[in-house]
Amino acid sequence: MKPADYMNPYLAGFLLGLLLLATIFITGRGLGASGAVKSGVVATANSVAPNHTNSSTFYKEYNKEHQEGPLKNWLVFEVIGVVIGAFVSGLISNRLKFTLEHSPKITSRIRIVGAIIGGLLFGLGSQLGRGCTSGSALSGMAVMSTGGLITMMAIFGGAYIFAYFFRKLWI
Amino acid sequence: MAPLVPDIISNELNFLVAFIIGIAFGFILEQAGFSTSKKLVGLFYGYDFTVLRVFFTAGVTAMIGLVFFGYLGWIDMSYVYINPTFLYSALVGGGIMGLGFVIGGFCPGTSVCAAAIGKIDAMWFIFGSFLGVLIFAEGYPMFEELYKAENWGNVQAFDSLNMPMGIFSFLLTFVAIAAFWAVSIIENKINGKPQKKILDLKNYVLLSNVALFLAILTIFMPLKKDNILEKSNDSAMINNLSFDEIDSEELAFRLIDEDENMLLIDVRDTASYNKFNLPNSINTSFENLFDKDTQMKLKLKDVEHIIIAENESDAKKAAFITEQIDVPNVKILAGGLSRFKSDIINFDSLSSAKISHDSFRFRKKAVVKIPELIAKAKLQNKVDPNSKPKRVVGGC
Numbered sequence: 302m303k304p305a306d307y308m309n310p311y312l313a314g315f316l317l318g319l320l321l322l323a324t325i326f327i328t329g330r331g332l333g334a335s336g337a338v339k340s341g342v343v344a345t346a347n348s349v350a351p352n353h354t355n356s357s358t359f360y361k362e363y364n365k366e367h368q369e370g371p372l373k374n375w376l377v378f379e380v381i382g383v384v385i386g387a388f389v390s391g392l393i394s395n396r397l398k399f400t401l402e403h404s405p406k407i408t409s410r411i412r413i414v415g416a417i418i419g420g421l422l423f424g425l426g427s428q429l430g431r432g433c434t435s436g437s438a439l440s441g442m443a444v445m446s447t448g449g450l451i452t453m454m455a456i457f458g459g460a461y462i463f464a465y466f467f468r469k470l471w472i
Numbered sequence: 473m474a475p476l477v478p479d480i481i482s483n484e485l486n487f488l489v490a491f492i493i494g495i496a497f498g499f500i501l502e503q504a505g506f507s508t509s510k511k512l513v514g515l516f517y518g519y520d521f522t523v524l525r526v527f528f529t530a531g532v533t534a535m536i537g538l539v540f541f542g543y544l545g546w547i548d549m550s551y552v553y554i555n556p557t558f559l560y561s562a563l564v565g566g567g568i569m570g571l572g573f574v575i576g577g578f579c580p581g582t583s584v585c586a587a588a589i590g591k592i593d594a595m596w597f598i599f600g601s602f603l604g605v606l607i608f609a610e611g612y613p614m615f616e617e618l619y620k621a622e623n624w625g626n627v628q629a630f631d632s633l634n635m636p637m638g639i640f641s642f643l644l645t646f647v648a649i650a651a652f653w654a655v656s657i658i659e660n661k662i663n664g665k666p667q668k669k670i671l672d673l674k675n676y677v678l679l680s681n682v683a684l685f686l687a688i689l690t691i692f693m694p695l696k697k698d699n700i701l702e703k704s705n706d707s708a709m710i711n712n713l714s715f716d717e718i719d720s721e722e723l724a725f726r727l728i729d730e731d732e733n734m735l736l737i738d739v740r741d742t743a744s745y746n747k748f749n750l751p752n753s754i755n756t757s758f759e760n761l762f763d764k765d766t767q768m769k770l771k772l773k774d775v776e777h778i779i780i781a782e783n784e785s786d787a788k789k790a791a792f793i794t795e796q797i798d799v800p801n802v803k804i805l806a807g808g809l810s811r812f813k814s815d816i817i818n819f820d821s822l823s824s825a826k827i828s829h830d831s832f833r834f835r836k837k838a839v840v841k842i843p844e845l846i847a848k849a850k851l852q853n854k855v856d857p858n859s860k861p862k863r864v865v866g867g868c
Contacts, residue, residue, distance in 0.1 A: 318533025329475030382494020419576010424604020429565025455566020
């Protein structure tokens, strides 16, 4: 069966906006994603190298703020939900398939290297930006946070500046 | 009053809420097409602006909704997480994320989404993002200075730009709609042929007008708190209002009687309150009357809420505010605390003021009893002048 069409972007945006509004109304905080990665990193480090995390500033601060353990975190539960929600959506729209998507002009290997480097940069940048596209840019825009809006402009501005140099990866 | 966590929804239940919200989040992102890098980077090369449309529509929808909620007093924004502003860290971090976006083709949320439907490139992206966070964690001493520099606090854009909130929300909505229009033209140019229409022109104009209309409304929708506080500063209007009153003797009698159906709301400053306060009272400023915490204490329908202020006009101001925020059974202490002091606490049985025999007998008793009760209550009523409402911790 052919994959179904994507949802109208304005409708999807409207629904996402309502979801974000409900999230803030219920919990007082917005959506996010990169925070869950941070929880994962700290949890792994705690169990692999407990001596190290007891002495290093970053982990010490994080563990102090998260007394119940890094994985008992709002964003971790949210991201588990994202996996399920996206899977269900893919299932009903016939988009479940193991694929490595890349432009025909590049090899799979280049795509994988690009994905790892891109992920690495996003992971690093999201720590400095105190959140990623969802936690800082989108949720920050909803509450009209100066920092969130600056991060949003920096993400998209930065991407436009660098886009030209990496065009071969995509077009 | 929102946020519902932690009073109405417990912190534990909040994890279940997170899970359910996540399901909806993942579902919408996937349905919008955010599970493919080809679509995500489209906006940087001009061939597909889906991301911009979804992103801005969502941001503007939630923003306008929050302005409405704030105007109606449904949500206490002082509890909502406002992403803090650290200027340099936000700029550098954002720039690095932008670079990561055009190299990796995803952002963290969308990569999770794409991996969930089997995109192998997205799985590698997630692997990379773990490495990126690890680098930050290990190199934290190196990043710390940049990370913490130029801290502006939990500031909002309209304050940074020094404009009313409503003007900002209107402008942002206007920019979003203009961008939607502009990117459709760019898309058609880049792709060399008109794309399948996302919206008929008629519907586009209609929806834009609805959004603009709502955005214009937000100009006239200050936070309920700011709105009421501004009105309450009109002292001529306030002094013309009349409220139910309770006189010094009745208050003294009910204090001696330890009447539990009475709560005193003391609106004097904290220093004066700590120096002298009555039993069974809470201290709050006019502004703090709007706090979620304070309002939770002022809800009981069978309790009389009695405003204590130095003078009657302050009491009326506070009574006006409390009635606006639906506190039941509000009364003011006639003559304010100054009259209560002269009538009861400093009652001089030798003075020649004309009062009835009953009053005289009662006051003679109360002048002993009330100071005892005050001394007893003094310890438990002390207020920490530095206590502030606690914001939810959010972000990533």
